[in-house]
Amino acid sequence: MKLTERKILVTGCAGFIASHLAEELLARNNRVIGVDDLSAGKREFMSTMLGNENFEFIEGDLLNMDLAPALKDVEVVCHLAANPDVRLGAKNTRIHFEQNIAVTYRLLEASKDHGVKDILFPSTSTIYGETEVIPTPEDYGPLVPISVYGASKLACEALIASYCHTFDQNAVIYRFANVVGTRSTHNVLHDFIRKLREDPQSLEILGAEPGTTKSYVHVKDCVSGMVAGAEGAREQVEIFNIGSRDWMTVKDIADIVVEEMGLPNVEYRWTGGVKGGRGWVGDVKKMLLAVDKLESRGWQPRLSSKEAIRRAVQEILA
Ligand SMILES: NC(=O)c1ccc[n+]([C@@H]2O[C@H](COP(=O)([O-])OP(=O)(O)OC[C@H]3O[C@@H](n4cnc5c(N)ncnc54)[C@H](O)[C@@H]3O)[C@@H](O)[C@H]2O)c1
Numbered sequence: 001m002k003l004t005e006r007k008i009l010v011t012g013c014a015g016f017i018a019s020h021l022a023e024e025l026l027a028r029n030n031r032v033i034g035v036d037d038l039s040a041g042k043r044e045f046m047s048t049m050l051g052n053e054n055f056e057f058i059e060g061d062l063l064n065m066d067l068a069p070a071l072k073d074v075e076v077v078c079h080l081a082a083n084p085d086v087r088l089g090a091k092n093t094r095i096h097f098e099q100n101i102a103v104t105y106r107l108l109e110a111s112k113d114h115g116v117k118d119i120l121f122p123s124t125s126t127i128y129g130e131t132e133v134i135p136t137p138e139d140y141g142p143l144v145p146i147s148v149y150g151a152s153k154l155a156c157e158a159l160i161a162s163y164c165h166t167f168d169q170n171a172v173i174y175r176f177a178n179v180v181g182t183r184s185t186h187n188v189l190h191d192f193i194r195k196l197r198e199d200p201q202s203l204e205i206l207g208a209e210p211g212t213t214k215s216y217v218h219v220k221d222c223v224s225g226m227v228a229g230a231e232g233a234r235e236q237v238e239i240f241n242i243g244s245r246d247w248m249t250v251k252d253i254a255d256i257v258v259e260e261m262g263l264p265n266v267e268y269r270w271t272g273g274v275k276g277g278r279g280w281v282g283d284v285k286k287m288l289l290a291v292d293k294l295e296s297r298g299w300q301p302r303l304s305s306k307e308a309i310r311r312a313v314q315e316i317l318a
Helices: 016-027 086-090 093-113 148-167 188-198 219-231 250-260 305-317
Strands: 007-011 031-036 055-059 076-079 118-124 170-176 178-180 202-205 216-218 237-242 267-270
Touching: 007 016, 016 031, 016 076, 016 219, 076 093, 086 093, 086 148, 093 118, 093 148, 118 148, 118 219, 148 170, 148 237, 170 219, 178 219, 178 305, 188 202, 188 250, 188 305, 202 250, 216 219, 216 305, 219 237, 250 305
Parallel strands: 007 031, 007 076, 031 055, 076 118, 118 170, 170 237, 178 216, 202 267
Antiparallel strands: none
8 A cells, every 4th residue: 555645634633643644644745634623632733734735634523524525535544533541431431432433434434435445544452452472463362352442443443344345445454552752642651750740759650560561662663664564565454563572561661750850769659450450440461562564564663662661751851
């Protein structure tokens, strides 16, 4: 799937990952239509793009807006808009159903009607649930998500695959590890930095020591992986994990944050967590994705988990 000189719709383009992807697509000589309702995204995240004659921004809610103007002559849809908050699913199940499944369905229907041939979709490691095989490859099964968010993204994967086979479209589905970097607005790093600014002597950490063990990938590596996956796709529906090769505990993350903030003698106060030490209901305890498939198409993450976390902390502090 070529990603140069095409007209591409990027949903959620004022958000963390999509704003980086849209910048990369513009740098690769594409025309980009961005849609966002600014519920979580920010106009300032599009500041490098808003004056670009190859970029057009449409503010709207994908759940009810008229999609026809956004899809006019579009060849590729990159559907990144979603509600990605895993914790929310334990309190409100409707939001993930509407914002993730219903919005994806609406967009698929409209894309099919407008003759869109190519779809890129970011899914997540959480669709695997608690796996027995680590690092977890793309063909692992059965897929048993333990969060409503994970279930909603898996449902989207299934819908996209079925549309491709029914209506002769192509899709590349990416299962991301935890993505970190500049313009992120909600993750463990923001939580720790906010708490340590309020109290530089002690840090409350959700879960039981040393916390969950997971893999992290920097947003720049994530975007280069998306491009490599699209351009290296061989199947009508191709699935790629995107992550780094190592993993780390929540305690490792806290250590890096404390070090980068230059704070001596911080006391960690573990809450003990829920359901066997998890930070919250639906939090997977161990996650490391096998990335051999994407590496075989010429991609390599430049940063390890620890390097990505350190870089992201420095970016947030700056
Ligand atoms: N950040 C991660 O670690 C991670 C991991 C796996 C998968 N993903 C997926 O990557 C995608 C981007 O995630 P992110 O972390 O950049 O999140 P984000 O919240 O920064 O971006 C999502 C964007 O979508 C917009 N949006 C949400 N609902 C909308 C609607 N109904 N209409 C229009 N716009 C809407 C928001 O305003 C926001 O700008 C999501 O699909 C998410 O599920 C993210």
